[in-house]
Amino acid sequence: MARAEANSAVSTRRPAGSAGQTRAAILEATIEVIARHSLSGTTVERVAEAAGVVAGTVILHFKRKEALLIEALEHLAQEFDQARRAAIAGAADDPVGALNRLIDVNFDPKVSDPAKVAVWYAFWGEAASRSVYLERVGAIDNSYYADLVRICGDLVGRGGYGGVDAEAAAIGLIGTIEYLWQEIMVAGRRFDRARARRTVRAYLANVFPRHFTATME
Numbered sequence: 045m046a047r048a049e050a051n052s053a054v055s056t057r058r059p060a061g062s063a064g065q066t067r068a069a070i071l072e073a074t075i076e077v078i079a080r081h082s083l084s085g086t087t088v089e090r091v092a093e094a095a096g097v098v099a100g101t102v103i104l105h106f107k108r109k110e111a112l113l114i115e116a117l118e119h120l121a122q123e124f125d126q127a128r129r130a131a132i133a134g135a136a137d138d139p140v141g142a143l144n145r146l147i148d149v150n151f152d153p154k155v156s157d158p159a160k161v162a163v164w165y166a167f168w169g170e171a172a173s174r175s176v177y178l179e180r181v182g183a184i185d186n187s188y189y190a191d192l193v194r195i196c197g198d199l200v201g202r203g204g205y206g207g208v209d210a211e212a213a214a215i216g217l218i219g220t221i222e223y224l225w226q227e228i229m230v231a232g233r234r235f236d237r238a239r240a241r242r243t244v245r246a247y248l249a250n251v252f253p254r255h256f257t258a259t260m261e
């Protein structure tokens with residue numbers, strides 16, 4: 045009986061694959077576990093179960109839980125940074141197109157999946173982990189902010205928006221997007237991404253009415 049139970053348990057494990065595939069599966073599982081259980085509630089055992097591997101495999105790849113959590117955050121940060129850099133490429137020639145692409149990136153389910161958003165806020169929201177977030181992701185956030193200020197400043201000049209402060213416009217844009225990201229955590233898969241994109245474009249239409257309309261897609 046014990047042998048049969050052991051064989052059954054083994055059969056539920058993920059089939060062997062390359063080290064890279066296993067590592068990617070563990071990171072994906074870590075993101076899901078953090079979203080369900082928070083950082084403090086994430087354990088190597090829970091991650092291993094979600095990934096379909098034994099706990100020793102998680103330790104083999106990441107050594108300890110803290111390193112696993114940090115790599116999950118860095119994975120998401122790099123994914124977002126690459127996507128947003130691609131979106132704003134060519135912003136000097138077409139700032140409106142760049143901001144429209146950036147809006148689409150922010151509400152692309154691959155980038156702002158509810159579990160991924162939950163990980164961002166888990167690191168930012170838990171006091172013990174905020175310093176890790178700032179150390180690992182702070183430079184990406186600062187670059188993102190600087191790019192938006194520059195693009196908004198370009199639009200101010202192009203459109204003759206003398207009363208618009210580029211920095212304030214960028215902060216408002218970031219704030220609108222982050223409010224909607226918080227809604228993603230509440231609504232989950234029911235979150236209306238089309239409505240979110242319209243909401244951000246409505247904000248931009250109020251700031252830069254000669255370049256955006258609330259109904260732009």
